[in-house]
Each structure stands twice: as C-alpha cells, then as structure tokens.
Amino acid sequence: MPWAVRPLRLGRDWVAAPDPATLRARWTALAAAKGIEQERLFRPARGRTPATGAAALPGQRSATAPFAAAPGPCPQPVRVLRAPFDEQWLLPDQRLIDAARPELWRVRDDRQLFLVEAPEPLVTAHLPVGRLGRLRPLHRRPGGAEPNLAPGLPALLGERYGGPVATEDVLCWILAASRPGPKGVPEVPLTTDPERWRAGLELGRRLLAVQLRGARGGDAPRLPGGRRPYVRSAVTAWPDGLAYDPETETLTLGGGSISPVPAGVWEYETKGARVLEAWFAARTAHRAAGAEGLEALGPVEWPQAWTSELLSLVTTLALLADLAATRAAFEPGPTVSVGDLEAAGVLPPPRWARRPASVLDHREEGPGGQFALL
Secondary structure, X not given: OOOOEXXXXXXXXXXXXXXXXXXXXXXXXXXXXOHHHXXXXXXXXXXXXXXXXXXXXXXXXXXXXXXXXXXXXXXXXXXXXXXXXXXXXXXXXXXXXXXXXXXXXXXXXXOOOEEEOOOOOEEEOOEEEOOOOOEEEOEOOHHHOOEOXXXXXXXXXXXXXXXXXXXXXXXXXXXXXXEOOHHHOOEOOOEOOHHHHHHHHHHHHHHHHHHHOOOOOOOOOOOOOOOOOEEEEOOOOOOOOEEEEOOOOEXXXXXXXXXXXXXXXXXXXXXXXXXXXXXXXXXXXXXXXXXXXXXXXXXXXXXXXXXXXXXXXXXXXXHHXXXXXXXXXXXXXXXXXXXXXXXXXXXXXOHHHXXXXXXXXXXXXXXXXXXXXX
C-alpha cells in the first residue's frame, strides 16, 4: 500500500469530542465571543488563528472567510477515529484544524477504509485523527475506483493463488499476517502457498468484521449468548471512576455496572494504555481540574448513548482478545521473496503510487469564496 498519510493534526483538542452536541455548544460559544476572548478560546497556532481563512474541506460545507469575520453556520460534525477503538466526532472546518489533510477528505466515502500502522494493524471506516500511526487508504480515488496497492500486485497474486485477488483481500491478509517491523512499520510476508493464503483471508475477514463494528452497513459482530455484556445497573449519575472486578467479571461506572466483561477486555492495551480506561478518560476530560475554555464544555449528565458505545466496545475487544492467539499462531508458510517482486515489476512501486491521485470530480471552494485550482 504505497500511499501513506499522517493522520489529521488538530492543533487544538476542542475541535473533537465524544458527542456532537458538545461540538455545537463549543462552536456557538466561540462564534459569540469577540476579540481577545475569541482568540483565547480558539487557542491560535502559527498556522491557524481566528483571522485565518481556509478552503472548505472537500465534500463539506463551511465558510471560508476568517472565523473572526464570518464564522458561518456550525458544520455537521463527522465521525472520526480519535484513538485506537475510540470513535468520536469532529468539526469539519479547515479554519479550525492545523493539518486537515484535504487529500484524505477527497477520497472519503462509504467505500473507503483506512489502515492505521500500529504493532497490531487497525482498520477503520472513519478518518483517523491525532496521535496515531501513519494511515494507508484502501483506495486512491472515490468509489473504490483505484486500489492503493503496488501496481501489478493483485495480478501477480492471482496467478500464484489461482483466482482473482480483490483489493480488500490484500487488506484482510495484512490483518492476519503482518508482524511488527523496524521503525514501527509492519512487515507483510506474502505466502507462496494458496492454502495458506485462503486460511489468512478467512482469519483476516473475521478480524476486519470485528474492527469495523458494523460501520459499513453490516451487522455488528456479537458474542455468543451467555457471554454478551448487559447493563446490570444503569448509570444514573455522573460516574466518579471506572473499576473492574475479575471475580464477577463486572465493569462499574460509579453506580452503574456492566457484565459479563472478560478479563481480557479489561487488560486489552494499545500503546501501553488500557483501552477501556483511555476511552473513559476521554469522556470525562471536560470535568478534569485542569480543563478550561472550550475544552471544559461537555455534557452535564452522562449520555445514555455512551453506555451503548461502551457495550459495543466491550464486545469488540472481547472478540479481538478471542482471536489474538489464533493471529499470533498464524504462519504464512513459504514466502515470496523481494527479488521475486522486483523481477515482476511490483517493487519498487513507482513514485506516482506514493502520492495522492488527482481528484477533480467537483470544484472546491478556496479561502474567501474563490474556487481552488488543484
């Protein structure tokens, strides 16, 4: 997957939040403020201030004049991946974001998937934001029109495995077979054995379905009956913390509780942090002692939707924990050598394959209402 991009760099945390209502409240507060107060709330950086205009993000409607002069209506928040397994919301206005990566917005649609580089590769249907590894879009153009694969690779694999190889097949193989490589970039061995290829695809498809969590219109994966987590006690007041009892497999949020929650879910970590604790911390950040300005705006009461999201997250982590041993034990068998890929013209990929494609399907509005020339 030659084309790789850094995730969106926000520059200011208040532009993203776990619920869209919070973002609308923050927008309203910022638009109502004037002068020095607006600048303080904005948290300006060298590239973005209230006096900076910017083009509208591809596919989004937002004002392009400086925010201080004409903020315009609040744009509809969009779903993003804020941290591993943590789906939040973002204000899609380039005037507020230090590095919004317009090239990614041009190829963002219901066919697109993003592979996030990590020790355990992660796939999401939402734009990754913040301190994540580099991401590799599955497609270079909207509508899945062009795969982000080294030219000639699907044809070469199809000849070796005796049948057509789809773009998503390669993605599933990466999920099943990749291993940590130097400098944090995963290495992907390609098998020469058609049977191992089919076994890897089966495992990869299971991993992909779990990670997507029903994001592309399919049914979200579920645990077998008897193992499904349920809300045993509703969260009726703002929880003062998150705790786990391994004996009863109960996760507690203040006076609320969810069970059964396997121990593997509580212990599930990414980048040295427990996923559940990081998820909870993100939803209570606006109540922290050091929170100020727009970042201190958030729900007064615990939203019921967050409890539903937590149930989904517990299910996802439980299924991934169940598959962890199978993935760790998977062996690709004999592999295609780098020399074979070079001889076939697959490696090294051409320079154009490492850059975004030229996408000119529609006119894009630049700063101040002028149309952008791409």
